[in-house]
Amino acid sequence: MIRDRVRRGLQRPGTADLGHHRRPVRAAGEAEERFRRLTDAELADAARSSAPAMTGRRSGEARTEFCAAARESVRRTCGVRLFDEQLYGVLGLLDGLVVQMATGEGKTLCGAVAAAGFALQDRHVHVLSVNDYLARRDRTWTAPLTDLWGVSGDWIEQSHPAERRRSAYATSVVFGSATEIGFDVLRDRLVRDVADRVLPRPDVAIIDEVDSVLIDQARVPLVLAGSATGTAFDRALTDLVTTLRLGTDVRTDAEQRNVELTDRGVNRVEAALGGIDLYTEEHAPTLAAVHVALHAEFLLSRDVDYIVRDRAVELVDPTRGRVAMRQRWPDGIQAAVEAKEGLAASATGEVLDQTTVGGLVERYGTVAGMTGTAVAVAEELREFHALEVAVVAPHRPCVRDDLPDRFSDTGAQRRDAVVARILQVHEGGRPVLVGTPDVAASEDLAAALRGHGVDVAVLNARNDGDEAAVVARAGEPGRVTVSTQMAGRGTDIRLGGVDGTGPAHEQVVADGGLHVLGYGRHTSSRLDDQLRGRAGRQGDPGSSEFFVALDDDVLTRFGDGRPRAADAERASAPVSAHDPQAGLVVDRAQRVAQADELQVHRTTWNYHHLLDQQRDRLLEHRxxxxxxxxxxxxxxxxxxxxxxxxxxxxxxxxxxxxxxxxxxxxxxxxxxxxxxxxxxxxxxxxxRGLSRGMTGLSxxxxxxxxxxxxxxxxxxxxxxxxxDAFAALDPDGPxxxxxxxxxxxxxWTYLATDTPYGSDAERALSGLVRVVTGRDGGRGPGWSAARIVLGLA
Structure with missing residues (x-):
């Protein structure tokens, strides 16, 4: 407690205080029996009269009345009783805070109650979620509450036409994914008649899984494109780069962000293209196209970065392992990957307008949110969105047993160790949930388990439409679920099955609860914590552990060498082992990766923020x-x-x-x-950094x-x-x-991937600089070609 007060005094991120709500929450508990005797109409009147007064001088009394009315209304309409901790969450949201509540603590219900509270203050509220399914589910589940209070509400999803959207937005509380609402903003920006708009003026946004929306998705551009003719990608270049060999003809950097030709590779490519000199102005476009093909071939992997389904390339969200709906790379990279996979080129077009999820949220006058892992990104939420984080203690203490990480030298050894561990836990009757980094790993592990006679439920980008149903059953006795990264966020895993009651529940509790197994660490500890949080819901028993291979990406990309304990003595060890020294190395690699991501966020935010400011100026005139x-x-x-x-x-x-x-x-x-x-x-x-001395500017x-x-x-x-157009009009014409x-x-709309220092096309071209400067001494003909390709000449 003293440490928390000191941190609040220093204004550290994640320390917003909810202490001033203790009295009204306690008083609401004392008034519970009185409110149970009220009729539905009297309950609604109490909510409608207290909500507007929560911002006035009698706000303490009004908060008491509102909390008591909310608790009884939720009990009657949704069949659950709001805990005191949930009331703290509701009041924190009404204060405009980001509220951190553990998995299973009822964050979604808190968001719905807060949204209705804002609506009773005559505010218009958008509840932003991560996908259409959650928007529809949450609206359907909480509709009886808003109906009781006389608050209108609806939801939107991708399939809804303009008229359906317009009617939904006319209600007081609208549930929708952040991307769908963002696409409606883009379409409204280009209407030629006011009557064609669907969105009202933005007012209040409550963001469910706020870290996913404002951190993981915030810098992804939402794009409105129009039909245009494009130049087809030269598939001969795809065939050419497949003959090149990594290490001799091509090299990549440690972070797998850039790819470049070696001198030998340059000679091979030039010979294959008829003996041309790539580093002349005439062939500069060919040089750029070669690097785009190299990027697609060597930096983007099938079943990791994308899948191929129904003869189309579908990108995979790296933070969730699910298909990133309607997302695509910039046209050059997209076409190169389609050529690599032997697929027909998808439609190209010109960008008519774009924004980001972060830019979308900045439009709202009041922003609040909830998640289970806000403190880890509290600094970013404050820096980029001026949001403060408040932590709500769990209703019941978490008793999950978080076991030490277990280490193997290679990925193959780790897989064998994971299979052995799953078999061990499975034999005891406990359910097991495994989080893997990508589609390929999930299917490889599932195949190995099936080879041992284990019935496995697999959830990845290939069947993500079944996510909620698969995850809801992950707590059944003996159930083994293998899922890419973040399994079913927003869907509770109840021990024993969907209902979480009866003999099956008692059996799983007695056996020790859900066991969560991480198949390697993510670059962000926040995502590891989200996976751990699937076990130990509301005081349930459970356990978690992570199996790490010393050749995992997080170590090879961000580590500073192999742990000292991983020496010759145990290099041949067939099973994983506890290793404190290795754990320190992994923790440090994660911190380096997280610092890198924060810098990425700052860089991309600066670029997008300027563009948003420019667009706002034009939109005022428009x-x-x-x-x-x-x-x-x-x-x-x-x-x-x-x-x-x-x-x-x-x-x-x-x-x-x-x-x-x-x-x-x-x-x-x-x-x-x-x-x-x-x-x-x-x-x-x-x-420009190569010539910074010429301008003195970054x-x-x-x-x-x-x-x-x-x-x-x-x-x-x-x-x-x-x-000119006005002067050319013929008075006698139509x-x-x-x-x-x-x-x-x-x-049409889609999401474009974004990267630390520009588009994926720039990543593909950035390797060109090292080739040029290495081959021509820094300022030869190749330098001029590079400047022409990138528009710097």
Whole structure:
């Protein structure tokens, strides 16, 4: 307690205080019997009268009334009683905090009660989740509560048409995935008539699994694309790079972020392409395409980074091991991977608009959230989103037994050790949940277990649609579930089965509960903690342990060498062993990886933040154009004769509408082109570090400078294009919308991957610099070619 007070006094992240809620929560308990005697109507009245008063001078009394009304209302409608800890969570959310509550403590229900509380304050609330399934489930489950209080609500999902979305957003509490709401924001930004919008003005966001949404997804661009003709990827380059050998023709860096040709590789590629010199201006595009093909071949792995399903490439979310719905790489990388897999090229297009989940959340006036692992990212939540974290103690103490890590020298030894351990636990009748890093590992382990006669339920990107059903059964006696990374987050694992009651429950409890086994450590300890948290729900028994191979990625990429204990004496050991020294090395590698990820977040946030600021400036102008006669007034002043002739022929209203459409069309057209320019700029900006002495600016500063110059050029171009189009209108011709501007192109939405220092295309091209500088001494013809390829010349 003293340590917590000191940390709060120092304003350390994760130390927001909920102590001032103790009195109203305690008083709500004392009033519980009184509220049980109220009718449904009286309960609703109590909630409706107390919620608005929670921000006033009598807020303490109002909080007591609201908590007591919420507890009894939830008991009647959802069949559960809110614990005091859940009431702390509700009040923390209403304070605009991120609330950390352990797995199984009822975070989702807290979010629904807080959302209804905001709605009773006449606020409009969006409850953001990680996927469509959870949005639909949570709305359906909590609808009786909001119905009792007279609060309207709904949910949205990917399949809903515009009218369905519009009606949902008109309610007070809307459940939806962060990406779906983000895509609606993008579509609304490009409407040509106010009536076509679906979203109201953003007000309150409550984010379920806030670390997943604001940390893992925050920097992933949400993209609205339009139809466009693209250049097909040269599949001959795919065939060529498959003949190259890693180590002799190609090398990669330790972090597996960049790939480059060796001198021998350069000679082989140039010979295969007819004896050309890749480092001339003429062949610079070919050099760039070669590096994109190398990136697809050597840095992206099937069943790790993506799967192939229904003759299409589907990306895998690295933090969850599930398909990242509608996500794709930038067109060059996407096409190269499709060529690598022998698949037809998917549709290409131009980016019409984009945002990030982080940028989406910044639109809301009030943001709150809940998760089981917020403290680990409290610094980032404060730095990027000005959010503070409060920790709510569990209702019952956690009695899970977290066993020491067990180590093997190789992945093959680790697999044998894991199989042996699962067989041991399985023989005792306990359920086992295994978290693996990727699809390939999950299927390899499942095959090994089946070879020993174990019936295994496998959950990975190939069958992620069954996730909730598979995970809900993971607590059954003797059940073995092998899942990629984060299994069924948002779905409870109840001991004994779905209901968590009866003889099966008692048997599993007596046997020791769920055993969670981690198949290697993740680069983030937060994700390891999430996996551990699947066991020990609400005081249930359980245990967890991790099996680590010393050739795992987290050690080879971020470690500083093999642990001293892993020496010749035990190099041939066939089973894993406890090793404190190895544990220290793994912990340090994770800290290095987490620091690297934090720097990645800072870097990408800086780039996206500038773009969001630019977009906000244009959107302010676009809103004026959309809702007023600004465009017509401006053109009347600039072209009075043309304006008068058009008004005489078609009427003032028709001319105002035509002027508006023209201005909107050219604003949107130039913004799309601006995004392409900025993307090219960002892809090559870090090459500026090689010539920093010439400018004295960092790559980020140069990016800001050049991006702002591009924006000023954009506004000038829009003014010119609008004027030219207006002046070209024929007073005797038609003035219908389709005759004034082209019809909007067919659009679709997707998520683009993002990377530490730009797009994946830049990663593919960044290796080019080392080849160029190594071959030409730093500033030869290859240097000029590289600058041309990356738009720096």
């Amino acid at each position: 809103e004026q154009v959309l809702t007023t006669a600004l465009a017509a007034d401006d053109l009347a002043e600039r072209y009075p004769g043309q304006h008068a002739a058009l008004v005489a022929a078609h009427g003032a209203d028709a001319v105002t509408r035509a002027a508006r459409l023209i201005r909107l069309h050219h604003l949107d057209r130039r913004w799309s082109e601006h995004l392409a320019v900025v993307a090219e700029l960002r892809e090559g900006i870090h090459l 790559p980020l500063d140069e990016f800001h400078q050049d991006a702002m110059h591009a924006l000023r050029t954009l506004t000038t171009d829009v003014d010119r294009d609008t004027g 003035l219908e919308p389709d005759a004034v501007v082209p019809e909007p192109s067919t659009t």
